[in-house]
């Protein structure tokens with residue numbers, strides 16, 4: 001036989017827990033959002049920041065094709081500067097830490113680009129010992 005009191009208590013506890021989870025998420029938001037390191041001493045990327053966040057992969061492919069297939073190695077503007085169309089010498093010239101920049105977003109998004117099989121990533125301090 002059912003014990004009405006127990007059922008209602010259970011239901012009440014369930015509701016409190018469910019609602020507090022919703023409330024918690026509404027207040028706390030997404031705390032795990034990645035925080036890619038801002039480049040020091042630079043104010044502009046090679047495209048608008050929002051554009052870069054969305055489509056840096058396409059830009060990298062385009063650069064690669066232009067450099068390798070067409071031999072077009074001319075410099076490109078990044079704000080007032082001219083930079084090399086290059087992963088290592090361009091992107092990483094400003095974004096000096098692959099770990100604190102590229103990886104922070106990629107781990108969050110679970111993407112693991114294979115570029116570093118060949119391209120040389122900067123030497124970084126051991127994990128957990130971020131230099132200041």
Ligand code: HEC
Nearest residue numbers: 036038042043044045046049052053056078083090091094
């Ligand atoms: C001249 C320096 C410079 C170069 C070269 C450069 N960037 Fe940037 N990049 C910046 C700056 C400055 C920002 C804006 C950072 C900010 O305001 O948080 C930025 C922003 C970004 C963002 C958006 C980050 C975010 O928080 O949304 C991505 C992604 C990015 N860059 C990738 C690249 C890639 C890939 C390359 C090479 C194709 C590259 N950058 C080349 C300086 C540079």
Ligand code: HEC
Nearest residue numbers: 036053056057060091092095101102105106109111112113
């Ligand atoms: C602001 C966050 C952010 C930063 C910073 C960032 N990426 Fe990404 N990157 C992403 C996301 C998200 C994807 C997956 C996008 C998709 O699948 O549409 C991605 C995908 C890529 C891909 C394609 C991988 C694949 O398997 O399709 C390459 C290549 C890449 N990023 C290179 C870089 C490099 C190099 C840097 C550092 C210079 C960098 N990214 C920094 C967010 C970021």
Ligand code: HEC
Nearest residue numbers: 060061063064067085086087088089113114115117118119
């Ligand atoms: C199998 C090895 C290999 C892999 C993997 C690879 N590359 Fe490359 N990449 C090369 C070689 C070799 C060059 C030619 C270097 C040169 O002539 O300057 C090159 C050139 C480039 C260039 C233009 C020149 C430069 O210095 O950066 C870009 C941009 C580039 N690759 C992007 C990428 C990206 C993005 C990925 C990952 C999605 C990737 N590559 C994966 C071997 C590779």
